[in-house]
Amino acid sequence: MADEILKVRDLKTRFFTEEGQVNAVEGVSFDVRDGEIYGIVGESGSGKSVTALSLIDLVESPGRVTSGEVWYRNTELAEEFRDENPEAVDGEFVDVRRLPKGVRRSLRGPSFSMIFQDPMSSFNPSLTVGEQIAEAVEVQRRARANPRRTRSRTQGYGLGKMLVDSLVPSKSYVQDASMDRAVELLEQVGIPDPVDRADEYPHQFSGGMLQRAMIAQALAGEPDVLVADEPTTALDVTIQAQILNLLRDLQRDEGMSVVMITHDLGVIARMCDRVGVMYAGEIVERGTLEDVFENPVHPYTQGLLGSIPDLADPAPRLQPIEGNVPSLIDSEMGDRCYFADRCPKAMEDCLQRIPEFDAEKAGASDDEHRVRCVLAERQYDESQALHDGHFEEQEVAADD
Amino acid sequence: MSLSRFLLKRSLHGLFVVWGVITVVFGLRVIAPGDPANVLLPPNVDPEVRQQVIRELGLNEPLYVQYFEFVAGIPTGDLGLSLTTRTPVAARVLAKLPATLELAVAATVVAVIIAIPLGVISATRRHDPADYGATVFSLLGISTPNFWLGVMLIILFAVQLDMFPTSRRPVGFDTIVAQALALQFGSAWDALTTWLWHITLPAITLGTYFTALITRLTRSGMLDELGKTYVRASRAKGLPETLVRYKHVLRNTLIPVITVVGLQLGTLIGGAVITEAVFAWPGLGSLIINSFNARDWPVLQGSLIVVGAGFVVTNILVDAFYAYLNPQVTYD
Numbered sequence: 001m002a003d004e005i006l007k008v009r010d011l012k013t014r015f016f017t018e019e020g021q022v023n024a025v026e027g028v029s030f031d032v033r034d035g036e037i038y039g040i041v042g043e044s045g046s047g048k049s050v051t052a053l054s055l056i057d058l059v060e061s062p063g064r065v066t067s068g069e070v071w072y073r074n075t076e077l078a079e080e081f082r083d084e085n086p087e088a089v090d091g092e093f094v095d096v097r098r099l100p101k102g103v104r105r106s107l108r109g110p111s112f113s114m115i116f117q118d119p120m121s122s123f124n125p126s127l128t129v130g131e132q133i134a135e136a137v138e139v140q141r142r143a144r145a146n147p148r149r150t151r152s153r154t155q156g157y158g159l160g161k162m163l164v165d166s167l168v169p170s171k172s173y174v175q176d177a178s179m180d181r182a183v184e185l186l187e188q189v190g191i192p193d194p195v196d197r198a199d200e201y202p203h204q205f206s207g208g209m210l211q212r213a214m215i216a217q218a219l220a221g222e223p224d225v226l227v228a229d230e231p232t233t234a235l236d237v238t239i240q241a242q243i244l245n246l247l248r249d250l251q252r253d254e255g256m257s258v259v260m261i262t263h264d265l266g267v268i269a270r271m272c273d274r275v276g277v278m279y280a281g282e283i284v285e286r287g288t289l290e291d292v293f294e295n296p297v298h299p300y301t302q303g304l305l306g307s308i309p310d311l312a313d314p315a316p317r318l319q320p321i322e323g324n325v326p327s328l329i330d331s332e333m334g335d336r337c338y339f340a341d342r343c344p345k346a347m348e349d350c351l352q353r354i355p356e357f358d359a360e361k362a363g364a365s366d367d368e369h370r371v372r373c374v375l376a377e378r379q380y381d382e383s384q385a386l387h388d389g390h391f392e393e394q395e396v397a398a399d400d
Numbered sequence: 401m402s403l404s405r406f407l408l409k410r411s412l413h414g415l416f417v418v419w420g421v422i423t424v425v426f427g428l429r430v431i432a433p434g435d436p437a438n439v440l441l442p443p444n445v446d447p448e449v450r451q452q453v454i455r456e457l458g459l460n461e462p463l464y465v466q467y468f469e470f471v472a473g474i475p476t477g478d479l480g481l482s483l484t485t486r487t488p489v490a491a492r493v494l495a496k497l498p499a500t501l502e503l504a505v506a507a508t509v510v511a512v513i514i515a516i517p518l519g520v521i522s523a524t525r526r527h528d529p530a531d532y533g534a535t536v537f538s539l540l541g542i543s544t545p546n547f548w549l550g551v552m553l554i555i556l557f558a559v560q561l562d563m564f565p566t567s568r569r570p571v572g573f574d575t576i577v578a579q580a581l582a583l584q585f586g587s588a589w590d591a592l593t594t595w596l597w598h599i600t601l602p603a604i605t606l607g608t609y610f611t612a613l614i615t616r617l618t619r620s621g622m623l624d625e626l627g628k629t630y631v632r633a634s635r636a637k638g639l640p641e642t643l644v645r646y647k648h649v650l651r652n653t654l655i656p657v658i659t660v661v662g663l664q665l666g667t668l669i670g671g672a673v674i675t676e677a678v679f680a681w682p683g684l685g686s687l688i689i690n691s692f693n694a695r696d697w698p699v700l701q702g703s704l705i706v707v708g709a710g711f712v713v714t715n716i717l718v719d720a721f722y723a724y725l726n727p728q729v730t731y732d
Contacts, residue, residue, distance in 0.1 A: 109638030122633040124648050136637035155640035201727040
């Protein structure tokens with residue numbers, strides 16, 4: 001069995017807005033292994049994109065990762081910080097959240113990289129695609145040349161240097177060698193005429209080609225973990241398949257791990273080895289692809305799977321999950337299973353907090369099929385069912 | 401389309417606009433009350449003398465003939481004679497143009513130098529005291545009237561503190577350039593310091609509104625850009641914050657800001673009337689006011705045409721520059 005490259009433990013990310021504290025990620029834990037594709041699936045607003053951003057430390061104000069651990073296997077970093085910061089080191093692993101800010105930043109590119117949903121808005125419209133990919137190459141080239149400076153506040157590239165570079169015509173941040181590498185990367189992701197296309201601007205690319213270019217950009221630092229946040233959502237169906245194939249091929253060739261974040265169960269089924277289902281900022285069910293897709297236990301997972309059409313057995317009507325994802329505002333989130341108000345099998349016990357996955361406390365591997373639901377341990381009992389309209393009545397009572 | 405073709409095409413368009421300005425300016429004279437002959441002649445003058453003056457000015461001709469002669473003269477640089485000084489209008493206007501251009505450019509430079517860093521600080525340190533300071537400053541700047549600010553600056557810095565002169569322009573920038581070209585660096589330096597000393601207060605007065613405007617534009621533009629996904633993607637690929645902020649974000653922020661700066665420069669050429677009056681700055685603004693008070697129609701017309709043409713030219717240059725900066729815009 002492959003080793004873990006990333007162990008996420010009880011990650012919590014909050015947004016401090018004027019409407020109140022929003023618990024976008026509420027204690028998420030999962031492991032990602034070498035060379036696997038780990039899927040995180042959920043509806044819009046379930047916190048999966050924020051989880052992705054939290055992993056690579058890109059949550060922006062007013063949001064903040066408030067607690068939790070992100071253990072990343074890296075022998076060099078573990079050696080370096082073993083004496084200096086023993087709390088942040090566990091064997092070969094370092095807790096990225098406990099590393100200094102500069103070190104965390106220097107991990108973006110060679111350790112973690114990310115591709116985004118909408119390729120058109122993820123490139124700067126006024127620079128050529130080639131230059132933007134070459135920048136990503138250049139950052140790593142400079143980092144290798146001078147690792148210490150890369151961790152400074154300016155990463156060894158301050159305002160003064162930038163002014164000189166932009167005013168002296170022969171100087172530029174991006175060196176020719178990096179530009180050549182960018183063209184290679186474009187070729188690797190299957191863009192025809194990479195030399196010419198490197199000099200074109202994002203608006204001259206089609207969506208699919210630009211998504212390929214974004215993958216090339218993310219590969220520039222040769223990352224250990226690639227976080228793909230809805231990589232195919234903005235694309236045509238035919239292009240989606242191409243991009244997914246490309247991602248899987250590259251993942252196999254490079255031996256990297258991928259965290260695939262999507263609302264599309266088809267993508268998960270096609271790509272992933274293991275999967276976590278997110279709801280209201282929590283992972284409610286997780287396990288291998290077969291466990292979760294063949295034997296879903298959590299009513300939410302069952303609902304998700306029930307809402308896709310099955311060609312072999314066309315049901316007269318699809319079964320949607322009633323209602324919407326809750327608001328995630330802290331004060332409105334009560335001490336209960338967050339899905340209970342939409343759950344067809346809600347029982348009285350669901351009005352209490354569902355305990356954590358017990359495996360996490362023991363620190364065991366999460367290969368097993370685990371469910372955060374009272375139904376994991378016993379059968380649905382109709383005599384304890386909440387009557388219809390229970391939550392509406394509570395709301396009315398609260399309003400009075 | 402190439403740049404030269406773009407400029408040619410836009411220049412042709414510009415000619416039509418200028419022609420429109422000329423026509424409106426001519427029309428203004430026609431509909432405005434007050435007979436030019438009255439300006440030249442004392443009241444109760446002999447009607448025959450009066451008729452003769454009207455004939456000399458060509459005002460007895462039908463309107464279309466007057467219009468044609470007015471328009472036909474302009475390409476040759478003939479804007480007519482001043483009613484008060486009987487000297488060619490073109491020469492008078494051109495003599496005043498450098499002072500106005502100097503002031504407009506100086507105000508723009510002051511504005512850009514202060515406003516862009518202020519906007520950047522304000523946007524990157526949102527909800528910080530620096531941000532609130534910049535926001536308050538730009539609100540004050542936008543709402544402070546020029547004439548009041550000019551007078552206050554004079555009272556404080558010229559009268560009370562005696563740091564700057566109250567008014568006038570003893571030396572022009574053209575003199576400085578001429579002296580420098582003649583290798584008289586000593587006197588060029590003296591002239592430059594005198595020039596700077598005299599232009600500081602007018603430039604601040606004229607530039608304050610503009611500074612405030614650009615600060616706001618830069619701040620909101622940069623906040624807008626900072627929220628875009630490409631910024632996140634740039635950070636995700638490990639780019640230093642310096643590059644993210646300045647090479648990517650600021651550059652994109654400045655594309656629309658530069659357009660406003662250019663257009664505003666065009667406005668400043670004609671809009672410095674009050675500032676020039678407050679500081680007795682001998683530019684087009686003063687000329688427009690004086691010729692208006694003296695009912696010196698030819699000078700007024702000539703000044704307005706030059707201001708209009710200046711506006712058209714800056715517009716064309718701004719558009720060309722915009723297309724150069726923004727690859728999504730082509731020269732079509």
